[in-house]
Structure formats: C-alpha cells, structure tokens
Amino acid sequence: MDFFNEDHIAAAKDLLYKMADDQLIIGHRNSEWTGLGPLLEEDIAFSSMAQDKIGQSEHLYELLHQLGESDPDNVAFTRNADQFHCCHLVEWPIGEYDFSLIRHFLFDFAEAVRFDMLANSSYEDLAKIARKYRGEIKYHTMHANTWVQQLATGSDESKSRMQNALNETWNLALGIFEEGKYEDTLKTAGIFEGEAVLKRRWMDSVIPLLEKYGLNVPDESTWAPVYGGRQGFHTGHLQPLLSEMTEVYAIDPTADW
Amino acid sequence: MIKSLDPRITRANINVEDQIQPLQEMDQFQTYEVFHQKKRGQQHVHVGIVHAPNPDMALIYAKEQYARRGETANLWVVPSDQVFATDYLDQDIFTTTEEKHYRDPGTYKVMDRIKAYKERRKQENK
Numbered sequence: 001m002d003f004f005n006e007d008h009i010a011a012a013k014d015l016l017y018k019m020a021d022d023q024l025i026i027g028h029r030n031s032e033w034t035g036l037g038p039l040l041e042e043d044i045a046f047s048s049m050a051q052d053k054i055g056q057s058e059h060l061y062e063l064l065h066q067l068g069e070s071d072p073d074n075v076a077f078t079r080n081a082d083q084f085h086c087c088h089l090v091e092w093p094i095g096e097y098d099f100s101l102i103r104h105f106l107f108d109f110a111e112a113v114r115f116d117m118l119a120n121s122s123y124e125d126l127a128k129i130a131r132k133y134r135g136e137i138k139y140h141t142m143h144a145n146t147w148v149q150q151l152a153t154g155s156d157e158s159k160s161r162m163q164n165a166l167n168e169t170w171n172l173a174l175g176i177f178e179e180g181k182y183e184d185t186l187k188t189a190g191i192f193e194g195e196a197v198l199k200r201r202w203m204d205s206v207i208p209l210l211e212k213y214g215l216n217v218p219d220e221s222t223w224a225p226v227y228g229g230r231q232g233f234h235t236g237h238l239q240p241l242l243s244e245m246t247e248v249y250a251i252d253p254t255a256d257w
Numbered sequence: 258m259i260k261s262l263d264p265r266i267t268r269a270n271i272n273v274e275d276q277i278q279p280l281q282e283m284d285q286f287q288t289y290e291v292f293h294q295k296k297r298g299q300q301h302v303h304v305g306i307v308h309a310p311n312p313d314m315a316l317i318y319a320k321e322q323y324a325r326r327g328e329t330a331n332l333w334v335v336p337s338d339q340v341f342a343t344d345y346l347d348q349d350i351f352t353t354t355e356e357k358h359y360r361d362p363g364t365y366k367v368m369d370r371i372k373a374y375k376e377r378r379k380q381e382n383k
Contacts, residue, residue, distance in 0.1 A: 041318035150311070
C-alpha cells in the first residue's frame with residue numbers, strides 16, 4: 001500500500017465513498033428509465049450507461065474493502081441514507097427526461113474531469129481505475145453532449161425545457177464539489193488535487209458548451225450550492241430509493257443471480 | 258391509476274382510461290445503416306440499423322447497439338435512403354454465378370507450378 005499514515009487512508013476512504021456513492025445512486029436512478037425511455041435506441045444506451053456507473057462503483061467499493069471497509073455488497077446494500085456520501089444531485093427522482101439529461105450532462109462532465117485528475121494520482125490502485133474507465137466515461141459525456149446540443153438547438157419547446165432543467169439543476173450540480181475535511185491531506189499526499197480545482201475545471205468544460213448551444217448559465221449572484229450530502233445529510237428521496245434498491249437483498253442476503 | 262408490481266409504473270400515475278396514441282408518421286426518425294469495423298484496416302461489415310434524427314445521434318446509438326460487446330475499431334453510419342440496391346425481381350442475373358468455377362484462381366493451370374514451387378521451398382527450408 002502506497003500510503004504513509006492513517007490520515008492518508010482516512011482521506012482516501014472519504015474520497016472513494018463519495019465517488020462510489022454518487023455512481024451507485026445515479027446508476028440506480030438512471031436505470032429507472034429502463035423500459036420507459038423515449039425511444040428504443042436511447043432506452044438501451046441510457047440503461048447501458050447506468051450499468052456502467054454501477055460497475056464503476058463496485059470497483060471503487062472493492063478498493064474500500066482493501067482499505068478495511070466491509071465487502072462491496074454489504075457496503076452498497078446495508079447502509080442507511082445517513083451513511084451515504086452522495087451529493088443531492090444524484091438522489092433526486094428522475095423527473096422528466098429533460099431533468100435526467102441535464103443531470104447526466106452536468107454529473108458526467110464532472111466525473112470525466114475527476115477521473116482525468118485521478119489518472120495521475122499517487123494512489124496507484126485508484127489511478128489505474130481512473131485510466132481504465134476514461135474511455136467509458138468519454139462515451140457518457142459524448143452521449144450527454146450530443147443530446148443537450150440537439151435539444152438546446154431544437155424546437156422552442158425543447159429549448160425552454162433544457163433551459164428550465166438547467167436552472168433547476170445548477171445549484172444541485174454545484175453541490176458535487178462540497179469540500180470535506182481532507183482536502184489538504186489529499187493534496188499534499190498527491191492523491192487528488194481537490195474539489196475546488198475540479199470545480200474550476202468542470203466549469204471550464206461545461207459553461208462554454210452550454211453557451212455555445214444558446215443556454216444561459218444561471219447568474220453567479222444566484223448560485224447557492226446544495227451541500228450536506230457528503231456529510232450524510234440527504235433529501236427525503238434517498239431512503240425510499242435505498243429501500244427499493246435493497247428489496248431483494250433484504251429478503252435474502254445470500255441470494256445469488 | 259395503474260397499480261403495478263413495478264414501482265416505477267405505479268409512481269407514473271397512469272390513468273387506466275388513457276388511450277395509447279400511435280405516433281404520426283412524421284414523428285418517426287429516419288434509419289441509418291450501421292457498419293462495424295473490428296480492427297483497423299479490416300473491412301467495415303454491415304450489422305443492422307438505428308433510428309436517429311441525425312448522423313451524430315446515429316453514431317451515438319450505433320455504439321451502444323452494435324459495439325457494446327467485443328472488439329471495435331470504428332463505426333460508419335449511412336442514411337438508409339442513400340443505399341441503392343438491385344431489384345429482387347432481377348435475382349435471376351445471379352443464377353449461373355455459382356457454376357463459374359473456372360473463374361476461381363484454384364483452377365488456373367499455373368496452380369500446378371505454384372504448388373510445385375511451394376513444395377520446393379518447403380523441402381529447401383527443412
């Protein structure tokens with residue numbers, strides 16, 4: 001293990017938990033579109049990406065297991081909402097397709113930048129995962145970008161739906177970058193450059209695209225990042241999601257399929 | 258309201274009386290033919306179609322429909338209405354094709370000399 005002390009391990013765990021929980025929860029949310037998507041090809045693509053997210057989360061839970069946490073199934077299926085570290089953005093219900101698409105766009109670009117930053121992490125096991133999933137996440141951002149461009153430059157209705165969804169989602173998306181108590185440790189250990197750097201790089205990638213498609217990013221004076229998720233404070237939407245997700249596991253934890 | 262075993266359906270509050278409206282023809286996207294290349298340098302092989310409003314979306318869908326599993330180097334999409342085909346009524350133009358074995362290189366007289374050359378090389382390399 002390439003860590004020097006307890007502090008580094010605690011910091012790495014904190015980072016892994018928020019990443020993996022974000023992926024698991026948005027993966028589960030997006031899978032709720034399976035069978036209900038707007039067209040067959042999109043249904044398959046969106047479901048497939050949802051599975052990708054859950055696969056990524058499993059890989060990160062395995063890293064946590066190596067660091068001494070419980071095994072991935074236990075970690076994913078036996079915690080209550082207040083033990084989750086996901087941001088509020090990922091836990092909101094799927095709403096209409098405009099919201100789900102904008103969430104997919106804002107979240108996946110942040111994930112792409114995060115993985116890009118982690119590709120050179122001093123935590124080599126995590127860096128390997130970041131490099132492994134780069135291509136997969138690149139497709140996710142291509143998909144999101146193509147859709148948002150298509151609808152933001154489409155009919156009056158599709159434009160206004162994209163704009164409204166963006167307005168509703170922006171502050172939630174800013175909540176992705178809620179800082180934890182380990183920002184300095186992560187930085188000095190060379191594990192991760194931190195949420196502030198990530199946020200700046202994310203803005204540099206999404207804002208020019210949104211503006212190019214004629215969408216208005218909400219005025220900076222109205223920005224109010226929705227925090228709390230990283231500390232276990234969640235919306236009322238998370239616990240029902242977890243109850244649904246863990247229904248089979250709760251009936252028979254040893255079931256295999 | 259429809260109550261389903263699937264909680265997502267129940268949540269959607271679908272009225273039982275709701276009639277399903279068939280899509281108007283104008284609502285349908287055009288189709289694109291998808292060609293899949295396994296390795297760089299190999300031929301692109303036709304694998305099927307996707308529905309999409311434009312080539313960009315068609316490529317996005319082609320990836321998930323036809324390149325989700327197995328090795329892929331490249332994909333092409335071509336609007337289906339840009340494919341020109343022979344008429345099945347004219348299928349008889351192909352009827353004698355399979356009899357023309359004299360066109361196969363395997364029946365060339367020179368094959369004897371090629372085989373003899375290969376045999377010689379084999380002996381020499383032993």
